[in-house]
Amino acid sequence: MYRWLLCFRYLRTRYIALASIVSVMLGVATLIVVNSVMAGFAAEMHDRLHGLASDILIECHASGGMPDPETRLQEMRDVLGDRVEGASVSVHVPAMLGIDFNGQLITRHVNLVGIDAETYDRVSQFGKYLLHPENQSQVSFDLRESGYAPERENFPAAGWKYRRQRAEYDRLLDEERQRVDRTLRKSRLQAGLPQPPSRQVDDDLEDDPAAAPSPGAGADQGPSMSLDYSADLFAGGDGGTPRQTFDMATDQFPGIVLGIATCSSRLRDADGNVNDHYYCRPGDDVRMMFPNASENAKVVNQKFTVIDLYESGMSEYDSTFAFVRLDQLQEFRGMIDPISNTRSVTTVQLKLVPGADLNAARDALRKRYPPDVYAFNIQTWRDMQGPLLAAVRLETTILNILLFLIIAVAGFGILATFFMIVVEKTRDIGTLKALGASGSGVMSIFLSYGVLLGVVGSGVGTVGGLLFVRHINSIAAVIERITGQEVFDPTVYYFNSIPTIVHPLTVVWVVTGSILIATTASVLPALRAARMNPVQALRFE
Amino acid sequence: MTAAGEFLPYFLPAAFDPNLRPQTSAVIEPPPVLQAHGIYKSYQKDSLEVPVLRGVDLEVATGQITAMVGRSGSGKSTLMHLLATLDTPDSGEIRFNGRRIDNASRAERDAYRNRDIGVIFQFYHLLPELSAVENVLAPMMIGKSTWAYFKTRKQARLRAEAMLDRVGLLHRATHKPRELSGGEMQRTAIARSLMNAPSLLLADEPTGNLDAETGLEILKLLRGLNRDDGLTILMITHDDSIAATADSLQRMKNGITQGNRPRRIA
Ligand SMILES: Nc1ncnc2c1ncn2[C@@H]1O[C@H](COP(=O)(O)OP(=O)(O)O)[C@@H](O)[C@H]1O
Ligand SMILES: [Mg+2]
Numbered sequence: 001m002y003r004w005l006l007c008f009r010y011l012r013t014r015y016i017a018l019a020s021i022v023s024v025m026l027g028v029a030t031l032i033v034v035n036s037v038m039a040g041f042a043a044e045m046h047d048r049l050h051g052l053a054s055d056i057l058i059e060c061h062a063s064g065g066m067p068d069p070e071t072r073l074q075e076m077r078d079v080l081g082d083r084v085e086g087a088s089v090s091v092h093v094p095a096m097l098g099i100d101f102n103g104q105l106i107t108r109h110v111n112l113v114g115i116d117a118e119t120y121d122r123v124s125q126f127g128k129y130l131l132h133p134e135n136q137s138q139v140s141f142d143l144r145e146s147g148y149a150p151e152r153e154n155f156p157a158a159g160w161k162y163r164r165q166r167a168e169y170d171r172l173l174d175e176e177r178q179r180v181d182r183t184l185r186k187s188r189l190q191a192g193l194p195q196p197p198s199r200q201v202d203d204d205l206e207d208d209p210a211a212a213p214s215p216g217a218g219a220d221q222g223p224s225m226s227l228d229y230s231a232d233l234f235a236g237g238d239g240g241t242p243r244q245t246f247d248m249a250t251d252q253f254p255g256i257v258l259g260i261a262t263c264s265s266r267l268r269d270a271d272g273n274v275n276d277h278y279y280c281r282p283g284d285d286v287r288m289m290f291p292n293a294s295e296n297a298k299v300v301n302q303k304f305t306v307i308d309l310y311e312s313g314m315s316e317y318d319s320t321f322a323f324v325r326l327d328q329l330q331e332f333r334g335m336i337d338p339i340s341n342t343r344s345v346t347t348v349q350l351k352l353v354p355g356a357d358l359n360a361a362r363d364a365l366r367k368r369y370p371p372d373v374y375a376f377n378i379q380t381w382r383d384m385q386g387p388l389l390a391a392v393r394l395e396t397t398i399l400n401i402l403l404f405l406i407i408a409v410a411g412f413g414i415l416a417t418f419f420m421i422v423v424e425k426t427r428d429i430g431t432l433k434a435l436g437a438s439g440s441g442v443m444s445i446f447l448s449y450g451v452l453l454g455v456v457g458s459g460v461g462t463v464g465g466l467l468f469v470r471h472i473n474s475i476a477a478v479i480e481r482i483t484g485q486e487v488f489d490p491t492v493y494y495f496n497s498i499p500t501i502v503h504p505l506t507v508v509w510v511v512t513g514s515i516l517i518a519t520t521a522s523v524l525p526a527l528r529a530a531r532m533n534p535v536q537a538l539r540f541e
Numbered sequence: 542m543t544a545a546g547e548f549l550p551y552f553l554p555a556a557f558d559p560n561l562r563p564q565t566s567a568v569i570e571p572p573p574v575l576q577a578h579g580i581y582k583s584y585q586k587d588s589l590e591v592p593v594l595r596g597v598d599l600e601v602a603t604g605q606i607t608a609m610v611g612r613s614g615s616g617k618s619t620l621m622h623l624l625a626t627l628d629t630p631d632s633g634e635i636r637f638n639g640r641r642i643d644n645a646s647r648a649e650r651d652a653y654r655n656r657d658i659g660v661i662f663q664f665y666h667l668l669p670e671l672s673a674v675e676n677v678l679a680p681m682m683i684g685k686s687t688w689a690y691f692k693t694r695k696q697a698r699l700r701a702e703a704m705l706d707r708v709g710l711l712h713r714a715t716h717k718p719r720e721l722s723g724g725e726m727q728r729t730a731i732a733r734s735l736m737n738a739p740s741l742l743l744a745d746e747p748t749g750n751l752d753a754e755t756g757l758e759i760l761k762l763l764r765g766l767n768r769d770d771g772l773t774i775l776m777i778t779h780d781d782s783i784a785a786t787a788d789s790l791q792r793m794k795n796g797i798t799q800g801n802r803p804r805r806i807a
Binding site for chain 2: 002009010427428430432437533535
């Protein structure tokens with residue numbers, strides 16, 4: 001009993017012990033905050049990565065892809081049984097994106113994906129990352145009138161409305177250009193100067209209706225980087241028949257969804273405000289170049305109309321993906337067998353029922369399609385993001401080790417403090433022994449003192465840490481206001497708030513760990529107190 | 542200590558009071574509560590052996606106040622620490638109620654200090670973090686397990702208050718030692734030593750740090766305890782005038798006790 005009484009009294013009357021409590025508290029709070037934020041980040045990342053990738057991805061290395069995907073799908077369903085919840089086939093092809101921006105050409109390397117919007121949304125999240133609210137619920141590859149990204153203030157005008165204005169502007173610009181051209185010719189003619197090369201020649205050639213080829217035939221012309229709007233590769237939004245004339249104000253090329261970072265950049269202006277700059281937007285036309293599926297691959301040069309943008313929050317995805325309709329891409333690439341009329345795909349994506357063992361399913365598929373026979377690459381989403389996930393895990397581990405070192409430092413603080421207290425209490429230890437206290441009894445005073453420091457410190461630290469985590473976003477806002485520095489830079493992260501997850505088990509670990517450290521630190525001083533010669537202690541003045 | 546003279550009548554040996562001490566006690570001598578025989582103790586100082594006690598013999602008769610007088614540095618405190626089993630003698634033996642205690646186990650010695658004897662010191666040795674009543678409670682808290690103490694804490698508190706009342710300090714029960722005067726601290730220490738109803742009180746210069754008047758009050762209190770409760774007291778002092786008032790007197794000189802002079806027989 002006296003142990004507890006004295007232990008509590010020492011705790012209350014020694015302010016130096018408060019310093020130890022504070023150091024334990026800070027360590028625990030930091031550990032909890034950092035772990036929660038890291039867990040939040042990791043979970044958010046898992047969520048995003050998993051949402052974007054399907055559970056299992058089967059890629060065919062061959063450029064022609066795998067023919068007859070229906071049969072393959074049936075085979076896979078046979079292997080996995082009722083574990084399969086959904087499946088989607090798609091064509092992935094590396095491509096070059098060309099954007100005309102103020103008369104300049106911007107080129108980007110992208111992954112062009114031909115998807116079946118219907119089934120694709122079932123195996124991975126796609127629609128919900130589109131900007132137009134109607135596309136979010138029902139993806140359509142036709143341009144919408146307007147209403148893109150309604151919740152965004154600074155999103156520029158987009159859609160048919162914008163396209164018509166753009167067409168009108170281009171027409172006026174062209175007229176003006178021709179007028180200047182004519183005047184120039186006339187004046188040169190009068191001055192007897194040689195004629196400059198007519199820019200009209202090019203356009204005439206391309207605008208020649210006879211030269212308007214069928215879809216996919218653009219490859220024959222080779223890659224042309226001219227981005228004057230023309231109907232050279234025109235195909236209706238329905239992938240249908242080519243028309244003789246193309247009017248930008250009323251017609252569109254095949255629809256394409258661009259990853260938002262392929263055609264925009266997020267910058268911070270001089271005042272520190274974050275702004276998005278769009279090189280193209282829904283309603284603009286872009287050019288795509290990609291190989292076709294034939295034996296000696298040629299480049300297909302195809303124009304698309306941007307019908308929506310895709311923003312998942314994962315910069316890796318947002319800056320490399322572009323989506324078009326599967327059947328159109330198959331057509332452009334020549335992936336349709338002219339005789340049997342079967343279509344090839346390069347990729348099969350599977351979604352399994354919740355809780356299914358992905359690795360087991362992957363291994364079963366790998367056994368069904370041995371790599372030395374089939375040129376298939378079968379991966380789970382975790383395999384694909386392995387390095388990233390491993391990096392985050394490693395980061396968390398290292399941070400934890402470093403932060404536990406902080407608590408260890410606090411432990412040494414406790415050790416020093418306790419030695420001081422034991423020396424200070426020498427006389428009292430002698431008194432206690434004279435009153436019949438045993439060595440272990442005296443020891444337990446200081447041990448329980450250490451445990452108490454750990455418990456109180458980590459208790460307060462836990463509460464503080466949890467409160468901090470709870471209000472981390474308002475705290476970040478306050479810090480931003482005070483320092484003028486953005487804590488959570490939206491040009492770097494795509495989260496608009498700091499994600500946090502508190503794992504109870506982590507908290508338990510942190511608390512036990514710090515109590516253990518505090519206890520260990522008090523063992524040596526406590527032993528010293530227990531071993532103290534009572535006579536020396538009583539003579540001590 | 543010349544001023545002590547006028548207070549001496551208060552400090553008369555209990556044996557002279559016919560009301561309290563039955564005459565038979567002079568006939569049938571009770572066995573001594575504490576015996577020390579041939580105690581040797583030396584301290585090691587830089588490979589130099591400093592002998593402090595060189596063959597001390599001592600008997601503390603039951604129900605008496607035994608005084609041990611000697612000059613400062615003669616080894617009185619050393620002897621008291623040995624008697625309280627806070628230290629062990631190099632040779633010789635100490636018996637409490639006939640039982641060897643100097644070589645008893647650690648636990649037995651702890652129990653002996655806690656239950657069988659009470660100790661008071663020149664410098665009081667109260668625990669500064671605890672109030673007077675908590676200091677008095679300390680021996681009981683130490684002697685019992687947390688649970689056992691918790692069950693009986695009401696009675697313990699009552700007894701501690703009774704002890705404080707006995708030394709006249711009940712009104713200062715909640716005061717911390719630093720809020721008490723020297724005499725009050727010593728009285729608190731006495732109340733503490735009585736808490737577990739010991740059969741022997743070891744007092745090491747209980748008045749050594751107090752002015753004459755306060756010192757006499759303490760002596761009066763001890764005498765009263767001896768007379769009213771039959772408490773056996775071994776009082777260590779360097780003051781002959783105090784020693785002279787005890788029932789029996791032992792003199793310590795150069796680490797050897799000289800003469801055992803039970804007053805009643807003398
Ligand atoms: N730890 C020690 N080491 C060496 N000498 C000591 C030690 N403790 C006490 N002494 C010596 O023992 C002698 C007796 O001390 P003590 O018993 O305190 O005397 P008293 O209480 O009679 O004044 C003194 O001379 C003191 O210097
Ligand atoms: Mg002394």
